[in-house]
Amino acid sequence: MIQINRVMKESYQRIWQTVQAIPAGNVASYGQIADLAGLPGRARLVGTALKNSDEGRFQNRAIPWHRVVNSQGKISFPRQSPIYQQQVARLQEEQVIVLNGKVKLR
DNA sequence: TTTTTGACTAGAC
DNA sequence: AGTCTAGCCAAAA
Numbered sequence: 811m812i813q814i815n816r817v818m819k820e821s822y823q824r825i826w827q828t829v830q831a832i833p834a835g836n837v838a839s840y841g842q843i844a845d846l847a848g849l850p851g852r853a854r855l856v857g858t859a860l861k862n863s864d865e866g867r868f869q870n871r872a873i874p875w876h877r878v879v880n881s882q883g884k885i886s887f888p889r890q891s892p893i894y895q896q897q898v899a900r901l902q903e904e905q906v907i908v909l910n911g912k913v914k915l916r
Numbered sequence: 917t918t919t920t921t922g923a924c925t926a927g928a929c
Numbered sequence: 930a931g932t933c934t935a936g937c938c939a940a941a942a
Contacts (some may be wrong), residue, residue, distance in 0.1 A: 818939075840924050851937065857923035858939055878923075886923045893923085 821849060825859040832877040835904045837913050839881045857886070876900035883913045 824847040831846075832838050838846075840853035849855060860875045876897045880886045887894035889911060898908050907914035 841926095844924085851925085853924035854922070854937060855924090855939070860923060862940085875923080880923080881925055897923095 821847070821855065822859045822862065824848060825856050826863060826873050829856075829860065829873050829875065829878060832874060834874070834877075835906060837877045837879050837883070837901070837906065839883075840878060840886075841881055843878060853881075874900075877904075879913055883915060885911050885913075 825843060828843050828847040829838075840856040843856045844850060844852045847856075856878065860873065860878065863873050863875065885894055885897050885908070887897065894911070898911075901908055901913065
């Protein structure tokens with residue numbers, strides 16, 4: 811069983827909550843989520859928290875991880891990976907246009 | 917325990 | 930538009 815301290819758990823939960831607040835059809839960057847979660851400068855932790863947000867772990871609810879992209883508006887996965895394809899598909903379901911791995915700005 | 921990795925980023929070329 | 934660097938720091942190796 812993985813050990814994690816109380817402070818980390820709270821940070822993760824604040825990140826998950828913040829991601830859950832992104833409206834459908836919108837996107838936010840890892841850095842923006844970190845800032846909004848009260849963790850400035852810790853964008854990497856957002857990626858880590860999302861990676862560790864799989865069902866069953868910490869009883870977290872479904873999190874719209876696909877609405878989080880990097881600061882350049884690009885998807886942070888290799889183009890050929892299944893998870894990349896899934897992120898694009900989920901964004902397109904929400905009418906978000908993705909071109910060349912980059913979310914189209916408006 | 918130490919080192920490396922990584923869903924990151926701002927700034928400098 | 931790319932490439933590099935330094936800063937970030939929890940997780941995995």
